[in-house]
Amino acid sequence: MIGGSFTFCDRAEDTVRWHKLCMDRYNSNMFNEKRLKSSLPVEALGEPLYFYKTVASTNDRAQALAQEGAVHGTLVVADEQTAGRGRFRRSWSTPPRSALALSLILRPEDITQVALARMNMLGALAVVESLGALGLEARIKWPNDVIISGGKVAGVLTEGSWMGEDLEYAVLGIGVNVSPKSVPDRRDVAYPAACVEGGLEGKVSRIRLLVDILERIGSWLNMLDSKQIYSAFEGVLAFRGQPVKISGSDMELTGVLQGLTPNCRLRIALAAGEVILLGGEDMQIRPVDMDRDWATLN
Ligand code: BTN
DSSP states (O other): OHHHHHHHHHHHHHHHHHHHHHHHHHHHHOOOHHHHHTTOOBTTBSOSEEEEEEESOHHHHHHHHHHTTOOTTOEEEEEEEEEEEOGGGOEEEEOTTSEEEEEEEEOOSSOOHHHHHHHHHHHHHHHHHHHHHTTOOOEEETTTEEEETTEEEEEEEEEEEEETTEEEEEEEEEEEEOSGGGOOOGGGOSSOBOOTGGGSSSOOOHHHHHHHHHHHHHHHHTTTTSHHHHHHHHHTBTTTTSEEEEEOSSOEEEEEEEEEOTTSOEEEEOTTSOEEEEOOTTOEEEESSHHHHGGGOO
């Protein structure tokens, strides 16, 4: 009899624990404006917030807002994108309840050429660091893709508007594949794709990840001219010391990736021993031996 009541008590505790677990999981998966707003702004980023359940492209929305005068730090977030864009006019898929899609309007003052070049890699660096904090080793595949051992987990699309020589605003767009549902079909992507949860055990809170990424962007943003950010980029650059193939619209070459210059161009050692510097909107890099080197990251 007494034993029976103990059993009952144990079960009740289990039920409470199970209920709490379900609630934690439910809450951490909730991705809505109210929850997001309660964690923002961070480092003066994320206010005002424009949250959409569905939008064509957060970058398009942010560009329109910037043209209407939206302030530095304005953030556009969507649960789903129906016409997300990537580099090289590729499409970027963001199915509902599975990924992060955000675009940040930045209006840095008196930005130098070096700082501008670095701004392009900033989003990727922030994502790499946030994944690192979750225990996931990630690297930047130049200039602004984020890869883990299974493939690409995030991409960054930076778009700027110029007034002559001056940068009027930049839109920093970041897409992260969080759950397996967000991973596009192999046939639809140029590189193998992966997701954050695939490299970890358990669910990842999109809100916590988003806030962490913003915090990191905010703190690096004040250090764009520093040596530290340059070493941080180089420290997480994928394929360093490995043979890589660089291709652009009118060239293709092979060499060993040595590292970066301070303004984020690639240092490539050619077979003859010469070291050349390469950078450009239309360039892409991949390991010469995709099958062997893809998974090793560095
Ligand atoms: C790439 O890998 O080519 C860059 C992908 C960038 C995708 C993000 S998702 C949020 C923002 N909105 C877009 O339409 N694109 C960027």
